Amino acid sequence: MRSYGQKLAVADLSLKIPAGQLFALLGPNGAGKTTTIKMLVGLLQPSSGSVRVCGHDMVRQTREASRVVGFVPDEVYLYEKLSGREFLEFIADLHGLNRRDAAARIGSQIDAFELAQFVDDRSETYSHGMKQRLALAAALLHDPAVLVLDEPMVGLDPRSMRLVKNLLQRRTAAGMTVFMSTHSLSLAEEIADLIGVVDGGRLMFLGTLAELRGQAAHGHNSLEELYLALTESEEERRSKSSAIPSPAP
């Protein structure tokens, strides 16, 4: 549970993500997705309950847990006076990679994310998409066991999106666990193995795409309709039911 003053941002959230799965957390604005992600990367500590990553408790063993996590936030932070390469070198240093290993991995990330054209420019000149790609490269530099992404596709062009989707699928196939928050139903449908729907800080659904589809088949025409029903507020529900005319006696 994580509260913001009197308001509970995340409550009743019990999640267990198996290894090698691509998990997509869906939910409307203010549902608690970013709070959940911040708890997962050690920025927020739960008021009660626990957050464990690869067996490490995020509160008690933050450094050990952070070592196995790669993280790309919704608003990427880069040192604007540094070039992309210098930033990657700093991240490699922080993760204790030796110089030879770091150079090789930086080279392969530059290739994988097609950064070569701008990686030696200062990052203050980068577009949003360039920054996003560099942040992804930095998050994967130390080959983390778990990759956490907050709205990873925002600001990416279709080619970059495809690149990232392919990469995420390849990495999960190789055993990496991906925890991703998104607003996009179609993205979750396309690449997620496991889907969670959160609203008002509570988990409304957790299951595979097939299970979600199965639920949609019962009374809902599409996944979108099911998603809207799951995240509908109490007020909306009441106003809908009062709008239905009662049968004549």
Place this chain on the structure above:
Amino acid sequence: MSAVGASIDVAAALQAQGGELLSPEREAQVFWSLRRRLLQASLRRLFRTARLRAMLVMFLSVVFWGALYFLFYSGFDLLAGLYPSAVESLYNAFFASLMVMLLFSSGIIMYTNLYRSPEAAFLLTTPARPDRIFSYLFQEAIWFSSWGFLLLGSPMLVAAGVVVGAPWHYYALMLPFMLAFLYIPAALGAILCLLIVDRLGRIRWATVRWVAAAAIAGLLWLGWSVLNGGQSDLLTPRWFQELSARLSFTENRLLPSWWLSAGLLEAVRRPMAGVFDDHPLSESIKYLALLISNALLFHQLAVWFAGRVYRGSFSRMQTEQETRRRTKIGIFDRLLLSRFGGTGRPPSQLRLLLVKELRLFRRDPVQWSQSLIFFGLLALYFFNIRRFSYNPTYSAMIGFLNLGVVGLILSTFTTRFIFPMLSLEGRRFWILSLLPVSRDTIVWTKFFFAAGGSLLPCCGLMLLSGAMLDISWRILLVHQISCAALCLGLSGIAVGLGAKMPELREQNPSKIAAGFGGTLNLVLSAVYIVVIVMLTAVPYHFYLMSIHGLAPAQSERMTRLLGNPTAISAGIALTIVVGLTATFWPLRIGLRAFRRMDL
């Protein structure tokens, strides 16, 4: 809402292929290397793209330093003739007040660096230790809170040394003394910041407010007690004795400011002839060692404390939600929107934007609390001026001195709060760009906000100063004209430079103010203040000296040339011309640059 425990468990099939967790020493190396790279990149960029600007700032800084040196030299020279032991009291009072200011400024800067900066949030997601992150951000706070101290303190100390003919080692020890001293209030400010944020969630806001009110009241009482009670003529040995007695609390042996003062005074002293065991240099080094050891201790304490509480307090800070407040339309907003807007007419864009600025100011306690403290202390000082009895020449000159002080305080505000205003709009420009508001209107709004906000308190303070000094209405009028020129000119310089050289990507106002544009603004403002004050103070000084028969024989020609009503009128006319030029010239440059800027 019922509270149900939540648990998140993410498993992994892979072992992370990264290296080992870094040792503290290796981690320190990594962060030092980052600091070095950032500094190199900034310097490279500066000398490649803004060489002329950098040279200008450096040149003006040297001029500013030289002017301060000259002022301090004259002051110490006068003091050495009148009352030599007052130097010690002056040092103690200066460093004690500086210590308090550094404590607060580093506390505020550390709050922004640790809890509000995106860099801190980024670093906390890496495997870096929280105490290392704190150390790294603390270095930055040290620089941002102390560069003013170095710029102001060094000419003062050099001037004091030159006046008494200090030995070479005094100058060599000056910088180590200042740096060691800086660390103590800065580290204490950081500890205070961590402590307040860590405990804030557990104590009531009302308690915080009462403690803050008590601290301000204590500060005001201290100011009152220092200024109150003196009855002697100004600048006489008796006056200095009374002042020293009132400042005796700054001589407490437990204060680091006293160690600094005592160490510097020992370094300046030559061994007494005939006294075998008098070693002032050794004594001075003893105080330096005391300062360094305490600086290290407090730094270690701050780092240790940060290691324990930083991560937890960061989490609490992010989730601590203020009690939801109903936003009300303030009285000034209503005045701006209705009465001056005319009935039935929609308020103009400029007024609407002004209301926005007023709301932002009211809701930013850092801005209004600092304004309140500084202008409050000034008002207190002006209220107490009457305690001293002066001859008429002195009272007029003290009035001009007060004008300079008001200007200097205003310039720190325009540098810290007005200069960064346009830069801070950087990430919100898309909102303003979508509105049918011209860029000129945005710049003009900032100017009207700054000028309007400064005219009222500054001119009010100068009226108070004049009333307390019992000066003639003519001089009072001249003070008002000069004060208005200062308010308009300083606002024009800050807004114009802010528009000409904005830092649109930076969101931390302290960093914007401490950058090259901010430094240039501060230096230009200081030069402008000196010019405006001198334009009328110099002819008035000679005029009053001549009518009271106090003019020394050697300056007879000067007195004849400047000490007459024509020179005074010319000074006033020049004040108006320089004031208008300083207001509209930078604004014109800023407006032109801002219109052409690719946002």
